[in-house]
Amino acid sequence: MPVIEFAGVGHTYPGIGSTPVLRDVTCRLAEHRVGIVGANGSGKSTFVRMLNALVVPSTGTVRIDGLDTARDARAIRRRVGFCFSDPDAQIVMPTVAEDVAFSLRRRGLSKQEIADRVAATLAAYELADHHDHPAHLLSSGQKQLLALAAVLVTEPDLVVMDEPTTLLDLGNIRRVRETIRALPQQVVLVTHHLELLDDVDRALVLHEGRIAFDGEPAEARTYYEGLFA
Numbered sequence: 452m453p454v455i456e457f458a459g460v461g462h463t464y465p466g467i468g469s470t471p472v473l474r475d476v477t478c479r480l481a482e483h484r485v486g487i488v489g490a491n492g493s494g495k496s497t498f499v500r501m502l503n504a505l506v507v508p509s510t511g512t513v514r515i516d517g518l519d520t521a522r523d524a525r526a527i528r529r530r531v532g533f534c535f536s537d538p539d540a541q542i543v544m545p546t547v548a549e550d551v552a553f554s555l556r557r558r559g560l561s562k563q564e565i566a567d568r569v570a571a572t573l574a575a576y577e578l579a580d581h582h583d584h585p586a587h588l589l590s591s592g593q594k595q596l597l598a599l600a601a602v603l604v605t606e607p608d609l610v611v612m613d614e615p616t617t618l619l620d621l622g623n624i625r626r627v628r629e630t631i632r633a634l635p636q637q638v639v640l641v642t643h644h645l646e647l648l649d650d651v652d653r654a655l656v657l658h659e660g661r662i663a664f665d666g667e668p669a670e671a672r673t674y675y676e677g678l679f680a
């Protein structure tokens with residue numbers, strides 16, 4: 452399981468009058484499943500974007516298995532798969548199959564190996580019938596599943612998911628939950644669907660850029676609900 456270490460992490464996005472989005476965040480995460488909840492704007496996306504060096508902290512360091520995200524971004528991105536909450540930000544190729552295949556480029560696989568892995572992945576996410584479908588014409592939920600499939604086909608060591616179920620119907624929420632449960636890899640998951648916390652080993656509650664709670668998922672849920680009481 453990769454070890455994630457945040458040491459004194461602070462972040463302020465550039466801009467006049469911007470206030471810190473993360474403040475003095477220190478934690479070590481090595482659990483199989485980690486959940487992150489918090490109010491809108493509390494810093495969750497910024498926190499998880501640091502896991503694959505999409506955002507580099509203004510102060511402090513983020514390390515994945517000892518690799519510093521400020522120095523080793525390329526090596527980190529080979530190990531950390533990132534699923535955006537907005538699938539349109541991630542879908543890059545014209546058709547569904549081409550988009551999943553794109554994730555496997557430059558990996559030294561034969562055309563047949565790529566085709567086999569793409570077909571198996573699409574079948575696993577109920578997208579097999581949409582193999583040659585234009586990706587941008589999928590429904591929102593199907594796009595979210597495609598984005599997830601395109602990340603998982605690369606078999607990353609750590610899977611980061613930023614609100615993976617926001618656009619999904621009940622059936623697809625269940626499908627994604629089952630998928631996450633079955634993943635052998637470490638998963639860090641940001642969600643507003645609190646029931647997803649039932650599946651994690653440890654939960655963080657972010658509040659105004661700080662870790663306000665860190666511990667048992669059920670207690671995290673109570674703590675988070677208390678913020679809105």
Ligand SMILES: Nc1ncnc2c1ncn2[C@@H]1O[C@H](COP(=O)(O)OP(=O)(O)OP(=O)(O)O)[C@@H](O)[C@H]1O
Nearest residue numbers: 464465466472489490491492493494495496497498
């Ligand atoms: N690229 C950016 N440039 C400037 N400000 C940003 C950028 N990304 C995020 N912010 C600001 O940082 C703050 C925290 O945003 P972040 O997306 O990390 O929060 P979040 O907890 O994921 O919120 P939500 O639940 O709404 O997705 C917000 O005030 C947001 O406006």
